[in-house]
Amino acid sequence: MQKPFLAAPLLAALVLLGSAAAHAEVTVAEPWVRATVPAQKATGAFMQLKSDADARLVSAASPVAGVVELHEMLMDKDVMKMSPVSGLDLPAGQGVELKPGGYHVMLMDLKQQVKVGDEVPLTLTIENKDGSRATVELRAPVRALNAPMKKMHH
Numbered sequence: 001m002q003k004p005f006l007a008a009p010l011l012a013a014l015v016l017l018g019s020a021a022a023h024a025e026v027t028v029a030e031p032w033v034r035a036t037v038p039a040q041k042a043t044g045a046f047m048q049l050k051s052d053a054d055a056r057l058v059s060a061a062s063p064v065a066g067v068v069e070l071h072e073m074l075m076d077k078d079v080m081k082m083s084p085v086s087g088l089d090l091p092a093g094q095g096v097e098l099k100p101g102g103y104h105v106m107l108m109d110l111k112q113q114v115k116v117g118d119e120v121p122l123t124l125t126i127e128n129k130d131g132s133r134a135t136v137e138l139r140a141p142v143r144a145l146n147a148p149m150k151k152m153h154h
Contacts, residue, residue: 023134024055026090026126031140033120034100036113043114044071045105045122045140046098051090058087058133059125066109073101082106087127118142 031047049057060068069084080101088103090096098104105122107114114120119139127133 023132024051024053024090024092024126024128026051026055026057026124026136028124028136028138031122031138032143033107033114033118033140035116035142035145036110037145038113040113041110042106042108043110044100045107045120046100047105047138047140049090049096049098049124050094051092051126054092054129055090056087056127057090057096057124058127060105061123061125062107062120064111064114064120065107066111067107069106069108070103071106072103090126114142116142116144 027050029048029050031045033045034043036043045060045062057070060070062068070086070088071082072085073080073082075081084106085103088096088098096103105124107120119141122138122140124136124138125133126136
């Protein structure tokens with residue numbers, strides 16, 4: 001009579017393993033935040049993301065900012081426009097670059113100046129294909145105002 005008792009924990013473990021495999025693993029490369037000048041209230045965070053399964057970056061947070069949004073910059077009739085986006089698709093196996101002049105994390109209502117040498121904590125929220133969510137915690141170094149984006153290394 002103990003076989004059903006042993007089978008139940010084994011079945012539960014297999015279900016847990018199966019559900020863990022459904023979560024995308026997202027790697028972050030070259031994260032950085034642009035430095036600010038005194039009294040500046042906004043800046044951007046940039047990085048390269050890569051997911052091993054189809055997923056979506058749906059939000060970001062940081063204790064250095066009152067408001068954190070995902071943004072897109074694009075040209076519209078020779079005018080650079082920036083607007084919030086609800087999320088950013090992370091296709092399986094493809095690199096997605098958040099960079100100046102494109103998609104980025106916008107840090108607004110800054111609580112203090114962000115200076116070269118600082119590290120900014122960021123939390124990214126990733127939504128998996130099944131609707132479940134996971135977070136990625138990282139610390140992004142602050143680079144000079146005119147810092148160029150480094151090329152992605154594979």
